[in-house]
Each structure stands twice: as structure tokens, then as C-alpha cells.
Amino acid sequence: MTNRLLVLQSDFGLVDGAVSAMVGVALQENSELEVHHLTHDITPYNIFEASYRLFQTVNYWPEGTTFVSVVDPGVGSDRRSVVALTANNQYIVTPDNGTLSYIKKHVGIKALREISEVKNRRENTELSYTFHGRDVYAFTGAKLASGHINFGEVGPELLVEDIVELPVVETVLEDDLVRGAVDILDVRFGSLWTSITREDFYTLAPEFDDRFEVTIYNNDMLVYQNQVTYGKSFADVRIGQPIIYINSLYRVGLAINQGSFAKAYNVGVGPQWHIELKKIN
Incomplete structure (x- = not known):
């Protein structure tokens, strides 16, 4: 049909x-x-x-x-x-x-x-x-x-x-953290879309306004490490502040309210770009 x-x-x-x-x-x-x-x-x-x-x-x-x-x-x-x-x-x-x-x-x-x-x-x-x-x-x-x-x-x-398939970075789950890759950008706005699904992130029992230590590596080189708030949408943090959110494909995203995370921290995409979210107790 x-x-x-x-x-x-x-x-x-x-x-x-x-x-x-x-x-x-x-x-x-x-x-x-x-x-x-x-x-x-x-x-x-x-x-x-x-x-x-x-x-x-x-x-x-x-x-x-x-x-x-x-x-x-x-x-x-x-x-x-x-x-x-x-x-x-x-x-x-x-x-x-x-x-x-x-x-x-x-x-x-x-x-x-x-x-x-x-x-x-x-x-x-x-x-x-x-x-x-x-x-x-x-x-x-x-x-x-x-x-x-x-x-x-x-x-x-x-x-x-x-079918020819590309290699995929598998998500790693531990007691207090989840680890995956930066798959792609929300290009126009510079947000990072990760390979970490909503279900995998929820194993950390997150609640809005919780803070997570976010670490990004390019291969083994540390590119970014900071504490970031988990929110429902971008306006949950001040302009210029980073936020963890669930994107339209039900995967973890990382953004800056009214800014480009990718440009701010020179973050790229692909299997060599690893991201880790660790819950702060």
C-alpha cells in the first residue's frame, strides 16, 4: 500500500x-x-x-x-x-x-x-x-x-x-549514574540529544529540580563537568543556565536556556562523545 x-x-x-x-x-x-x-x-x-x-x-x-x-x-x-x-x-x-x-x-x-x-x-x-x-x-x-x-x-x-548497521554505544546503568553518548544536536538551538532513554534515566528516580553531575568526554579527554538541574522545560532555569530535560524523542537532552550548549562548550556528536549523569545525594 x-x-x-x-x-x-x-x-x-x-x-x-x-x-x-x-x-x-x-x-x-x-x-x-x-x-x-x-x-x-x-x-x-x-x-x-x-x-x-x-x-x-x-x-x-x-x-x-x-x-x-x-x-x-x-x-x-x-x-x-x-x-x-x-x-x-x-x-x-x-x-x-x-x-x-x-x-x-x-x-x-x-x-x-x-x-x-x-x-x-x-x-x-x-x-x-x-x-x-x-x-x-x-x-x-x-x-x-x-x-x-x-x-x-x-x-x-x-x-x-x-542490513549494514552502524556501531551503537550501549547505555551503562549503575546505582547512582547513567552513561551514554551524545548522538546528535538539535541543530538550530545547539542542544545535545543523547542516547540515554527516558526509561534508563528514570532508573535514577529523578525529580524536577534535582541536580546531577554531568560529565562529557571526547574519547578520554574531559570536555565538561558541572552540576546541572533537571527540569521540565528550558524556562525552569534562568537564561544562560544549563538544564537536563527529556526531549521530544524521550531521550535525555542537555541545553542552555536561550543559548547553544554545543557552541558554549565545543561539544560534538558521535560514539566518541561520552556523557555521564550522576545523581547528587
């Missing part, structure tokens, strides 16, 4: 015609498609970020929606091009390079098919090796969203357990 909704994501930006070309290919396939944009500002080549932004978004779209995600540093190599059918009956068209990691872990994938480039590639593009976003992914996504092909016609079935 598809619904003519096509949602595009990439690291292409909007400074040239790459995204517009993808939209044009989709509309050539079916001019009645509704084409929407998740983001085209993924950090170039950052597969983890692409995976996370899909996870952040897909649950808020209807069944049958088709997503095309193109963050593809291995374009032209032997990495596979696939379509995943999620547990919520949505489709994700993407390289099998780790982009499906968060969807597989937190949403669920029921089936996976490799895109047959014999049938599902734009004509006369066989000698173009560097724009599969236009020639394979947008094209296949548009055919699927339009109902011009069904999932079985994408190509041969693959094993879900063989």
Missing part, C-alpha cells in the same frame, strides 16, 4: 540543482505525487545523522509513505541499493550503508529488497556513476509511491539481519 507521499532527505543542500533534479524525476514519473522534504542539510557523508533524522521523523507520517534518503559516500561502489519495508508499513529507499540502523533498532523492518537497476533505473543513465540519488533512488521511490511498481517488483528479497 502506498499513498503518493514521497519524502526526500539528502546531504546535497539547496545551493545547486541536485535536489530539484530529484523532484523533477519524481514528478516525471507521476505529476500527482506530493513531494516533501525531511532535510537536505545532513552533514556531508554523515550516515549516522541520516539514520537518526529518519528515526526522528518516520513515525509522524502515515502508513504507505515512501522515504528516499541519499547520504551516499560510497556511490558507485559495490554497496547495495535497497528498499526497506518498516514495521509501520512505510518504505525507505536508500543505500544499504548504515542509514537503516536506527530504523531497524527502534522502529523495526519487516522486509528488505535490493533495487534491480535493470528495471528500476532511469533510462540512458547506465554510464552515470555518481548521481544515484536522481537516477536510482528518486526514480524508484517515485515508482513505488505512485503504485507503478509494488514492493515485490523492487528487486530480489534480502535478509533483514544482513
Whole structure:
């Protein structure tokens, strides 16, 4: 089941015609498609970020929606091009390079098919090796969203357990602390979104206005250590003060009220950025 909704994501930006070309290919396939944009500002080549932004978004779209995600540093190599059918009956068209990691872990994938480039590639593009976003992914996504092909016609079935997955930092729970990673930023506002779930944080029995010792390391280098208040929302602390909160994905966030935590303390993201929250008794 598809619904003519096509949602595009990439690291292409909007400074040239790459995204517009993808939209044009989709509309050539079916001019009645509704084409929407998740983001085209993924950090170039950052597969983890692409995976996370899909996870952040897909649950808020209807069944049958088709997503095309193109963050593809291995374009032209032997990495596979696939379509995943999620547990919520949505489709994700993407390289099998780790982009499906968060969807597989937190949403669920029921089936996976490799895109047959014999049938599902734009004509006369066989000698173009560097724009599969236009020639394979947008094209296949548009055919699927339009109902011009069904999932079985994408190509041969693959094993879900063989999906390429990125390494994940496991959360560590102890009596008085929880430890995880800084997964990603709330980019515009500079808040840190961690891998620590609300449920894991709640093992510390936090109450609003409790204070925690927050420690952040880049690998083994100490970057930040301070006592921070746990609050419901940013206004629970004074302007310029840090706060621990639960973000919209039910994960622990760290912010500065009306400021950028990431810029203030030069904090980055990824598995090497460790964060620890220790309850102060």
C-alpha cells in the first residue's frame, strides 16, 4: 500500500540543482505525487545523522509513505541499493550503508529488497556513476509511491539481519549514574540529544529540580563537568543556565536556556562523545 507521499532527505543542500533534479524525476514519473522534504542539510557523508533524522521523523507520517534518503559516500561502489519495508508499513529507499540502523533498532523492518537497476533505473543513465540519488533512488521511490511498481517488483528479497548497521554505544546503568553518548544536536538551538532513554534515566528516580553531575568526554579527554538541574522545560532555569530535560524523542537532552550548549562548550556528536549523569545525594 502506498499513498503518493514521497519524502526526500539528502546531504546535497539547496545551493545547486541536485535536489530539484530529484523532484523533477519524481514528478516525471507521476505529476500527482506530493513531494516533501525531511532535510537536505545532513552533514556531508554523515550516515549516522541520516539514520537518526529518519528515526526522528518516520513515525509522524502515515502508513504507505515512501522515504528516499541519499547520504551516499560510497556511490558507485559495490554497496547495495535497497528498499526497506518498516514495521509501520512505510518504505525507505536508500543505500544499504548504515542509514537503516536506527530504523531497524527502534522502529523495526519487516522486509528488505535490493533495487534491480535493470528495471528500476532511469533510462540512458547506465554510464552515470555518481548521481544515484536522481537516477536510482528518486526514480524508484517515485515508482513505488505512485503504485507503478509494488514492493515485490523492487528487486530480489534480502535478509533483514544482513542490513549494514552502524556501531551503537550501549547505555551503562549503575546505582547512582547513567552513561551514554551524545548522538546528535538539535541543530538550530545547539542542544545535545543523547542516547540515554527516558526509561534508563528514570532508573535514577529523578525529580524536577534535582541536580546531577554531568560529565562529557571526547574519547578520554574531559570536555565538561558541572552540576546541572533537571527540569521540565528550558524556562525552569534562568537564561544562560544549563538544564537536563527529556526531549521530544524521550531521550535525555542537555541545553542552555536561550543559548547553544554545543557552541558554549565545543561539544560534538558521535560514539566518541561520552556523557555521564550522576545523581547528587
